[in-house]
Amino acid sequence: MGQQHLSLEELVIRPLHSGDIYASFQFRTLWETDFMKGNKVSHYRLFPKSLGQVISKFSVRELHISFTQGYWRTMQWGQPFLPAPPGAELWVWFQDTVTDVDGTWKELTNVLSGIFCASLNFIDSTNTVQPSASFKPLGIGNVTDHRFLRYATLPREIVCTENLTPWKKLLPCGSKAGLAVLMKSEKLFHSSFHSEAVHIRPVCGDVECKSVSWELRQTLDVVFDLHTSGQGKREWSLFKMFARTLTDACPLASSSKIYIDITDNPELSPATPLLSQAVVLGDRRTFSVYDLTDPSTFGTMRTFNVQIKWKNTEGDMLRPLLHAERYVAGYGLQTGEIHTLMYNQHPYRSFPVLLLDSVPWYLRLYVHTLTVTSKGKDNKPSYIHYQPSKDRIRPHLLEMLVQLPPNSVTEVTVQFERALLKWTEYTPDPNHGFYVGSSVVSSLVPSIVAMDTNNTRDRPLFSSFFPTKEESSYFIRVYTEPLLVNLPTPDFSMPYNVICLTCTVVAVGYGSLYNLLTRNFQIEEPNPGLAKRIANVIRRMRGVPLL
Amino acid sequence: MLANLVLSFNCTYLAVLLSFIRFNKHVGNFFSSQHTNNWAVLVCTSRFWFNYRHVANTLSVYRSVKRLGIPDSHIVLMLADDMACNHRNPKPATVFSHKNMELNVYGDDVEVDYRGYEVTVENFLRVLTGRLPPSTPRSKRLLSDDRSNILIYLTGHGGNGFLKFQDSEEISNVELADAFEQMWQKRRYNELLFIIDTCQGASMYERFYSPNLMALASSQVGEDSLSHQPDLAIGVHLMDRYTFYLLEFLEDIHPASKTNMNDLFKVCPKSQCVSTPGHRTDLFLRDPGSVLITDFFGSVRKVELTTDAINLTEPITPVEDQEKEPYSYVDQLPVSEIIHQKPKQKDWHPPDGFILGLWTLIILVFFRTYGVKHLKHIF
Numbered sequence: 001m002g003q004q005h006l007s008l009e010e011l012v013i014r015p016l017h018s019g020d021i022y023a024s025f026q027f028r029t030l031w032e033t034d035f036m037k038g039n040k041v042s043h044y045r046l047f048p049k050s051l052g053q054v055i056s057k058f059s060v061r062e063l064h065i066s067f068t069q070g071y072w073r074t075m076q077w078g079q080p081f082l083p084a085p086p087g088a089e090l091w092v093w094f095q096d097t098v099t100d101v102d103g104t105w106k107e108l109t110n111v112l113s114g115i116f117c118a119s120l121n122f123i124d125s126t127n128t129v130q131p132s133a134s135f136k137p138l139g140i141g142n143v144t145d146h147r148f149l150r151y152a153t154l155p156r157e158i159v160c161t162e163n164l165t166p167w168k169k170l171l172p173c174g175s176k177a178g179l180a181v182l183m184k185s186e187k188l189f190h191s192s193f194h195s196e197a198v199h200i201r202p203v204c205g206d207v208e209c210k211s212v213s214w215e216l217r218q219t220l221d222v223v224f225d226l227h228t229s230g231q232g233k234r235e236w237s238l239f240k241m242f243a244r245t246l247t248d249a250c251p252l253a254s255s256s257k258i259y260i261d262i263t264d265n266p267e268l269s270p271a272t273p274l275l276s277q278a279v280v281l282g283d284r285r286t287f288s289v290y291d292l293t294d295p296s297t298f299g300t301m302r303t304f305n306v307q308i309k310w311k312n313t314e315g316d317m318l319r320p321l322l323h324a325e326r327y328v329a330g331y332g333l334q335t336g337e338i339h340t341l342m343y344n345q346h347p348y349r350s351f352p353v354l355l356l357d358s359v360p361w362y363l364r365l366y367v368h369t370l371t372v373t374s375k376g377k378d379n380k381p382s383y384i385h386y387q388p389s390k391d392r393i394r395p396h397l398l399e400m401l402v403q404l405p406p407n408s409v410t411e412v413t414v415q416f417e418r419a420l421l422k423w424t425e426y427t428p429d430p431n432h433g434f435y436v437g438s439s440v441v442s443s444l445v446p447s448i449v450a451m452d453t454n455n456t457r458d459r460p461l462f463s464s465f466f467p468t469k470e471e472s473s474y475f476i477r478v479y480t481e482p483l484l485v486n487l488p489t490p491d492f493s494m495p496y497n498v499i500c501l502t503c504t505v506v507a508v509g510y511g512s513l514y515n516l517l518t519r520n521f522q523i524e525e526p527n528p529g530l531a532k533r534i535a536n537v538i539r540r541m542r543g544v545p546l547l
Numbered sequence: 548m549l550a551n552l553v554l555s556f557n558c559t560y561l562a563v564l565l566s567f568i569r570f571n572k573h574v575g576n577f578f579s580s581q582h583t584n585n586w587a588v589l590v591c592t593s594r595f596w597f598n599y600r601h602v603a604n605t606l607s608v609y610r611s612v613k614r615l616g617i618p619d620s621h622i623v624l625m626l627a628d629d630m631a632c633n634h635r636n637p638k639p640a641t642v643f644s645h646k647n648m649e650l651n652v653y654g655d656d657v658e659v660d661y662r663g664y665e666v667t668v669e670n671f672l673r674v675l676t677g678r679l680p681p682s683t684p685r686s687k688r689l690l691s692d693d694r695s696n697i698l699i700y701l702t703g704h705g706g707n708g709f710l711k712f713q714d715s716e717e718i719s720n721v722e723l724a725d726a727f728e729q730m731w732q733k734r735r736y737n738e739l740l741f742i743i744d745t746c747q748g749a750s751m752y753e754r755f756y757s758p759n760l761m762a763l764a765s766s767q768v769g770e771d772s773l774s775h776q777p778d779l780a781i782g783v784h785l786m787d788r789y790t791f792y793l794l795e796f797l798e799d800i801h802p803a804s805k806t807n808m809n810d811l812f813k814v815c816p817k818s819q820c821v822s823t824p825g826h827r828t829d830l831f832l833r834d835p836g837s838v839l840i841t842d843f844f845g846s847v848r849k850v851e852l853t854t855d856a857i858n859l860t861e862p863i864t865p866v867e868d869q870e871k872e873p874y875s876y877v878d879q880l881p882v883s884e885i886i887h888q889k890p891k892q893k894d895w896h897p898p899d900g901f902i903l904g905l906w907t908l909i910i911l912v913f914f915r916t917y918g919v920k921h922l923k924h925i926f
Contacts, residue, residue, distance in 0.1 A: 042860065107682045110680075110682040110683060110684060111682070111684055114683075114687060117659055117660065117662070117686075118662075119663055119664065119665050121665070132888070133885045133888065136877050136879050137877050138876075138877075138879075140874040140877075144877055158629045158632055158662075158663070159632065160631050160640060161631065161640050161653065161654075161657055162658055162659040165656055165658060166658070185640040185655060186638070186639070186640050188640070204874060210874070352880070354880060382886045383886050383888065401882065401886065428594055428713040428714050429594060429714070442879070442880060443880065444880045444882075466879065467879070469876070469879075
C-alpha cells in the first residue's frame with residue numbers, strides 16, 4: 001500500500017486599508033506516514049529529506065520555526081493569518097520517548113542552524129524557556145506534559161536571502177515552477193514586514209481522524225508598503241509586487257490557487273467568476289479564486305498577472321479585538337520598568353488572555369512590584385506561573401492568565417534592575433543595546449461569525465492553521481514589540497584604557513617620589529623578644545617605666 | 548620480408564612509444580597538482596555599515612569561486628555583519644561591487660555559514676583546525692583531507708602583525724601560522740593559497756613556516772590598502788582596490804583556462820592600487836608558473852564511469868497498527884484546566900552548599916553551647 005504524498009500551494013492577497021497590500025504564501029505537503037511510533041522511513045518523495053531526518057532523529061512531535069523582519073502593525077493592518085515575532089522564534093514539542101530533552105534541544109538547534117543558515121546555535125539555556133500553559137500543540141495527540149516543550153526566541157536575528165534560499169529548496173518544486181517563482185529576494189525584502197516560517201505537525205489523515213499524516217507547512221507573509229513599493233497609488237499587481245508573473249502551476253501540486261480578498265470591493269482584472277467565502281479570524285470574507293491548475297487561467301499569452309485597485313474609504317476596517325504593546329519606562333542605567341498593555345476592543349464581551357513573558361537574566365525583575373491594572377482597578381490574574389532567573393543559566397519566565405474586561409486597557413508593570421555583565425560577555429557592539437524578546441499574548445477571542453469546527457474537512461489553507469474547537473470563539477496569538485535596553489557598558493575604547501594606565505603610572509611614580517621627598521624618617525628600636533614584651537605589659541600595669 | 552615486418556613492427560612500436568610519452572606529458576600536466584577536491588574559506592571580519600566594502604570584497608570572491616565550480620557545500624563563508632538586509636541599505640537584498648549598481652555580488656543563491664556574532668577568532672581557528680563541537684552541522688565544517696586545495700581569503704581592518712575581528716578582538720600572524728602548521732600536521736590540506744586584503748597585509752604571512760603555502764597580500768608593511776570608489780546612492784565605499792582588480796581579473800577566467808599564478812601576482816600594480824601588493828612563494832614546492840588559477844579558485848570534478856549495476860534497497864514498509872481509536876486536536880487555551888493546574892513536581896535535588904553550610908553552623912553552635920557530651924547519644 002503506497003504512502004500518499006500530497007502537495008498544495010496557495011497565495012492569499014489582501015488589500016489593506018492603509019493602502020499597503022498583504023500577500024501570504026502557504027505551501028502544504030502532506031505525507032501519510034507515522035514518525036511517532038519509531039517507524040523508520042527510507043523513501044522521501046515530496047517531503048524534504050533534511051527535515052524528515054531531523055524529525056526522526058530527534059523524536060520531534062511538532063516543530064515551529066519562523067524568521068521575521070519588521071513588526072506587524074495590528075492597528076493598521078488587522079490580524080495576520082500567521083503571527084510571528086520579530087527575529088527568529090523556535091518552539092518544539094518532543095515526543096514522550098525522549099529522555100534528555102535539554103540535550104536533544106541543543107543538538108536540534110545546531111542542526112537547524114545549518115539547514116536554515118541562521119545563528120540558531122545561539123539558542124541555549126539562557127534564552128530557552130519551558131512555558132507551562134502557553135503553546136499547546138497544534139497537531140493531534142493526547143499528551144500535553146509541558147516537560148517536552150521548549151520555546152526560544154532570538155530577537156536580534158536578521159533575515160536575508162541566505163535564509164530564503166534554503167527555505168525555497170525545501171519546496172517540492174523549488175523555486176522553478178508554481179507560486180514560488182514569485183519569490184525574488186530584491187522585492188520580498190524591500191517591504192514593511194517579511195516573515196517566513198516552517199511548521200511541522202501531525203494532522204488527521206482521514207475524515208474520522210484514525211490515521212496520522214505529517215504536515216509540513218511553509219508560509220511566507222509579506223506586506224508591501226504603499227509608498228516605497230507602490231509609488232503612492234492603491235493600484236497593485238503581481239508584477240508590481242514581485243517583478244514576476246506566473247507561467248504555470250507546480251506540476252507536483254494537486255491544488256494551486258490564488259485567493260484575493262474582495263470583501264471591501266476592490267476592482268480586479270482579469271475578473272473571475274469563481275468566488276468563495278471563508279470564515280477566517282472571526283470574520284466572513286469573500287474571495288475571488290484563481291485556479292492555476294486550470295490552463296485557461298493563463299490565457300493565450302501563457303502568463304498570469306492580476307491587477308487590484310481600490311479606493312481610500314474611511315473607517316470601514318474591522319477593528320482588531322485584541323492588541324498588545326510593550327515599552328520600557330524609567331531613566332538611567334540602573335533601574336527601569338517594563339509596561340505591557342493589552343487592549344480589549346470588544347464593546348461588551350470580556351475574554352481571557354494568557355501572557356507569556358520571557359526576560360533575560362541581566363534584567364533582574366522585582367516580582368513584588370508586579371501590578372496588573374484594568375480601568376484603574378487592580379485585576380488579579382487567575383493563574384500565575386513565575387520561574388525566577390538564575391544568573392547566566394536561565395531567564396525569567398512569567399505566565400499569567402488575565403481576564404480582560406470589555407473595552408479596556410490592561411496594564412502589566414514590573415520593575416527591574418540592570419546587571420553589570422562580565423567584560424567578555426558583551427557583544428562586539430554593546431552600545432547598540434540588548435534585546436528582550438517579544439511577549440506572547442494567546443487568547444480565545446469571541447467571534448462575530450460562527451467558526452467551522454470540523455477540522456478534517458478540506459478548507460483553504462489560510463483558515464485551517466489553528467484548530468477550532470468551538471463555534472463562538474477563535475484562537476489568536478499576538479506578539480508585542482521586542483524591547484531594546486541599554487545595559488551599563490564599560491568604555492571599551494582605547495582612550496579609557498590609556499587613561500587608566502597613565503593614571504596608574506603617574507600615581508605610582510609620583511606617589512613614591514612625593515613620599516621620598518616629604519616624609520620624615522625616624523630610627524626605631526628593633527622588635528623586642530617575647531619575654532620582654534610580656535614584661536613590658538606587666539610593668540605598664542604596675543605603672544613602672546618600661547624596659 | 549621478415550626484415551620488413553620487423554622494421555615496420557619496430558616503427559609502429561616506436562610510434563606508439565613516442566605517442567605514449569607525449570600522452571604521458573599531457574596526462575602529467577593534468578594531474579601535476581595532485582589534488583582531488585577544492586575548498587574555500589572566505590572571511591569578512593568587519594562589522595558596521597561603513598565597512599560595506601569588506602562584505603562586498605568577500606562576496607565577490609565567493610561569486611567568482613562559485614562561478615568557477617566550487618559548490619556551496621565546499622565553501623565556508625563567514626560574514627561578520629549583514630549589509631544586504633541592513634536597514635541603511637537603499638536597495639535591500641543586494642550588495643554591489645561597482646558603482647551605478649552594475650553588479651550585484653550578493654545574488655539570489657547565497658549561503659552564509661557563519662554570520663554576525665559567530666565570526667570570531669575562535670570559530671575561525673576551529674574551522675581551520677577542525678576542532679568543532681560534535682553537534683556542528685556539516686555546512687559549518689571544513690572537511691578537507693590531504694588531497695584538498697584550499698583557498699583562504701581574509702579581509703577587514705588590520706595592522707602590522709594582526710587582523711581585527713569585529714572591533715573587539717584580533718588574530719595575530721603567529722596564531723595564523725600556528726593554525727596552518729596544525730593543518731599541515733593533521734594533513735588537512737594539499738596546497739593552500741592565502742589571500743589577504745587589509746592594511747599592512749604582508750605582515751600576516753611573514754610568520755608562515757609550513758610547506759605548500761602560497762600567500763598574497765594587498766599591501767606591504769607600513770602601507771595602507773585603499774578603497775576603490777564610493778557610490779553616492781548607497782553612501783559608502785563599495786570595494787577595496789585590490790579585490791576590485793582581482794575581481795576584474797577573475798571575471799576573465801573560466802573553468803578551462805590555463806592562466807597561472809604569475810598572472811595573479813601582477814594583479815593591481817602600484818599605479819592602480821596605490822599600495823604595493825606582495826606575495827610569498829618560498830614555502831610552495833611547485834613553481835608558481837605551473838600552478839593554474841583554477842587549481843585554487845575552481846574545482847576538480849573527477850567523474851568515474853561504471854557499468855556495474857547497483858541494487859537499491861527496498862523501501863521499508865511501516866508496521867500496520869492495530870489500535871484505531873480516533874485522535875483529536877488539543878484545546879489551545881483550556882482556561883479551567885490552566886486555573887486548576889497543579890504546580891509541577893519539582894525534581895528533588897540534593898541540598899547545595901549554602902544549605903549544608905548553614906545546617907553545619909547551627910549544629911556546631913548547638914554543640915558548643917550545650918557541650919560535646921550530647922554527640923555520643925546521637926552516634
